[in-house]
Structure formats: C-alpha cells, structure tokens
Amino acid sequence: MSKSIDIVRSGILAPIKKWGTKWSLWPVHLVTACCGAELAHAFASGYDGERIGALNYGIARQTNVIIVEGAITRKMAKVLRITWEQMPDPKFVIVMGACGLKGGLFWNGYHLVRPSEVVPVEYFIPGCPPTPEGLLRGIRSLQDKIWEGKEKNSIEFKKVELERRKIERKIPSPPKIVAKNPFIKIDVPKDVDWTFGNKLVGELKENLGNLAERITITGKNRICIKVNPENLQKVAAKLKDKFDHVKSVNVIDVTYDNSFIVEYVVSSYSDKELMPVLVTIATKVSKSNPKLPSLHKYWISADYLEREMQDLFGVIFEGNPWGNRRFLIDPSTPEYPLRKDFKLEEEVYVRGDQE
Template sequence: MISMDEFIEFVRGGPLGPIKKWGTKWSLWPVHLVTACCGAELAHAFACGYDGERIGALNYGIARQTNLIIVEGAITRKMAKVLRITWEQMPDPKFVIVMGACGLQGGIFWNGYHMVKPSDVVPVDFFIPGCPPTPEALLRGIRQLQFKIETGEAKTSATFPEVPLEAGRKPRVLPKSPKKISKAPAVIVNAPKEVDWEFGQKLVEEIKAKVEAKSVTITGKNRIAVKVESDYIPRAAMRLREMGFDHVKNVNVIDVPNEDKFIVEYHFSSYSVKELMPVIVNVFADIPRENPRVKSLASMFPSADYMEREMHDFFGVIFEGNPWMGRKFLLAPDAPEFPLRKDFKLEEEVYVR
C-alpha cells in the first residue's frame, strides 16, 4: 500500500503527470481581485470580442473553486490581507497574475503610505505592464502561464532588439527631483461670497444671536461658515441642533503647518426640516498642532463618531470623549502614523543610469 505522499508524487510526476498538466493548462479559473480600473480590461478580455474562455480560462467568483488570481489594480495595506486570505483558500496548484502599473510598482500611488506590492504578499507568476494593459496583453499573459504549466519554464513573451549606442555620444545626465517645497498659502475657510439668498441672511442673523461665534459668513448658496473657539464647538453644535440641524454630515481636518495649527471642521445639515435640508453649516476652529485636541461630538451626534475616528487615524487629532482614541480604526495595524500630515515623509524619486 502506497502512502499519500507517494500517491501525490505519482499523480504529479508519474505517467499521469502530463495528463494533469494538460488538464490544468486548459482549466484556468481566475478569481479576479478587482481593486481599480484594470478590472475593465479584464472584463473586455473575457467578453465576446476576445472571448478569453476559448483559450481555457473562465472567470469564477469563489476562491475555493479557482486556481488563478488575477490582481487588477492597486493593493493597499488593508487589501493585502484580503489577497492573502483569498490565495490561501485556493487549492493547489495555484497561480497569480498581476496586471497594471499599480500592481507592479504602485502606479501613480507608488510612494503612497498605504501601498503594498502584491509580490510581497503572494508568489506572483507573471506581471503584465501597462496603465491599463490591453485585453490582448492579459490573454498573452495567460498563454505564458499555460506555457509555464506545460514546460515548467517561466519566460517573458516580450523581446527587445539590441540597439548599438552612437559613437561619441555624450553621457546622459540624470534629472533632478522635480519637487519644490514652497510656503503654503493662507487657508481661508470662511471667504465671503455675494449670493442672492434671502433665507441665508436670516439664518446668519439667527446663528449670530444663538452662537458665540468669531464670525458667521455666507460662503456660497446654501453654505455658511461659523468660526468659533475650539472649546465652544459642543455648545455651538447644541445650538444648531435646537435650530433643526440634526446630524453631522462630515468631519474634516486641514493641516496648516506654516501657521503651526490644524483647522477642525464639522459640517451640519438637516433631515427633519425641509427648509434646512439643502443647507450646510460649517463650524470650524483652530487648534494647536503640537497638542491637537478638541471635544468630541460623537455622544451628541452619532454620525460624527466614525468620521472622528478617521481623522484621528490620518492626522492624530484627539477628539476627547471618543472612546476610539489612541488606536487605529481604518488603517492597517502596520500602517505609518498620521500619514495625511503635511510633514509626513514620502519616498523620494530615485534615478539610476
């Protein structure tokens, strides 16, 4: 009686080996991991025009019944876990094709804090360059994978002719970094704008009467900016709720390093009062960059909770009273701290001969 290991070796390399390779070659079922625009090219490659199924590949949606991942687009730190779990669920033999500039080197996001190369997460068999690659290029990559399955040899299908350099040609000069750091312009959140909005003028007068604000400004049709002291934000929010603004639509942080401050914004709107539904009131305050703290509105407006956590992840602003402070919420555990701060160090361009 033969052992299981001997049986597996017999199937893979014995008389049945060529039959198994032939079956695998013509039975590639990709689970497509669409994270960006390359998914459109994959759809094109398997639509009626190119009909990828005619070369033995058929898209399938269940990882445990597939043997090929086609990564279409950028892989972030959070998506890296999804890619790895998908790959681990697939039965052997399994293969990975990465298509597009984002999967190869990050594409336009190459120095982003959140980017991960798929080849650092799973073993990749073939890369298909392009932004985006053409459907022909994807099918060509699948054919090269089939060649590898059949022969055991992985080789590129791209060939480049040898071009002799001209005699006496001047040496190439590497370009300098195009980056230039300049002083940021002033950030004006409450820039006034002349608009024909009678109801807005009445709202401004009502807000001035109820809210201790530094300024109340119409910044556009259905847009009002209210500047307050940072400690006064909860009280201003309570006054707005009494007026009918029943939810926080957005929480935002603006980093102004040349003024050594953050600007924290809460955008209020209404679902319950018809006249207020199109109106957005922006209550904002300056807070110091060194110790950025502001009182949370999560207990008063539950819709603010999620967004306060997000701003804490990205900028490090402490929303006092929100229980999520001090731990990561949206970012992966190994993501760098506070990546949207202006002083976050991005990877520099490197030029080589």
C-alpha cells in the same frame, strides 16, 4: 498514496493533468482599483476571455488563479495572502497594472505594498491601465507555462539588475523666507441670490449669539460658522436639533500657522428645506497639542469620521469612544501620513553598472 500522486504529477497521467489545469483557469479577481474595468472588458462579449479557458470565479477555495487588479494597500495585503492561502494547488498569481508592479501613481504612498512581496507572482501585465489584450496574453502565457512546465514563456521582460539602497530619512527643511499670510476675505458672492440663506443666517446668529465668532454665507446652500475650540460643543448642542447629522469631518494642515483647521460639515435629513444646505463649523487648533472635544454625542456620524482624522492627521478628539487606537489604517503604517511634513523614507534605485 504518494506513488499515485507521482503518477498524476509526473507519470503517465501528467499530460492529462497539465491539459486539465491549462484549460481550467478560474481566476478569482481582486478588484482593488480601476484595472478591474479592464478585466471586465477582457471577459465581456468583445474579447470573451472565457473562450481561452479562463472563467472568473468568486470563491477563493475553488479557484487556481488570482488576478490582482490595482493597488494593494497594507490592509489589503492580508486579504491577498489569506485568499492565496485558501486556494488549492496548483495556484498562480497574475498582477495587472502599474499599481501592482511598483505602486503606479501611488508609488510613494504611505499605505502601498507590492503584491510580489506578499505572494509569488507569475506574471505582471504592465500598463495603466493594461489593455484587455495584455491580460489575455498574460493568461495565454500562463497556460503555455503550465503546459510546458517551464519557468519562461513568450512574455520576457528585459531584466535589469536593480539594487535597492536606503538613505537617511529626510524631511524638507522649512523655507527660509515665508510669504506673508494672504489676506482672506470671505464675502457673499455677488451672484448668489439666496433669500432662505439670509433668513437662516439671521436665525443662527440669534440662536448662537456670542458662541460663534462669525457666520458667513460662502455660496448658495453653503454657510460657514467660525467658532473657538472651547465653544465647539456648545455650538453643536445648539445646532443638533436643526441639523441632524455630520456629513464630513475635515482637517486642513496650515503649516505657516502651525495649526489645524478642523471642520464639521452638518446638514439635515429630516427638514426638506435644509436638506441641500451644508453648514460648516470651523475651528482652529494648535498643531503642537491638537486636541478637541469629540462631537459624537451630538451627532453619532461624527464618531467614525473623527477616527479617520485622528489616524491621518493625529488630531485627538477627546471623548471619542475609539480612544487613541488606530481605526482606518493598518497599525504598521507610519503615523499621521496626511500631515504636510510627513515624508516616507526615500528609496534610491540605481543600476548596478552605473555606480
């Protein structure tokens, strides 16, 4: 058996095998970001990548090239690895774009990994985005490599020895002089002519009474209700019939106040007049003990939105069925990456000859 394999690999049949592999590159494309559009361009009628023997394929088990198109997050890294492991040998990986090389515009992101740390990469196609010509050149180079059985080929990047050093984790110290909190006054914008809004605010004031600190029209079809955290659930209970879903849950990190503003944006799918209206229920919670009651029992769509905010900011929504578990981001990701004081461990790159 092994003798037969040797004949195919390096014996009399090797040229046929090489020829077959060279002209049968079937890339499975991992579109994670905008580079995918360039790949589409490379294989559309203009460039017609298929004419050089590469046909994009959708099933990992029958392909032999992965083209990574864009940023790879910690979560996606597992998918990349599993896809690669499912592919039969011989298999190759091409990475497109600055994001895949070193993170690109997300280079200091909390969630990024480099594909080359997950799978062996044959070629990087630089650029943001790389051009279709660049991708096709990468594929041609891979074909050359397969044919010649060599490690090097026509694309040769200048090799610079880089040493990776770690320095202490540093979080910028808070400024010594803090500007006074700006006075923020929310008025009805002059150019908003919204009769229905005025009527709605009147109804809300009557319905909520003292539960709302303030109800303001902030723009056409936009109303903001400011509430204390202890009244949040009571307000939700009163609004849930009129507004049937939560569109988004947002957290604003107010550093000078050591607090978070938590907003629920609610609207209606069932009342035609209310459909364009977005009502923001805003409350403030201390950053040292950021806990709020969950509103998922009033609005089911608040459930996963709260989980995201819990993952990213560390605001605990007590009563959310997910509990304290992480939902959105991989468990290996550092905690609360969207807080303003979050900072990744810094990396310093120096050229060996410049020390």
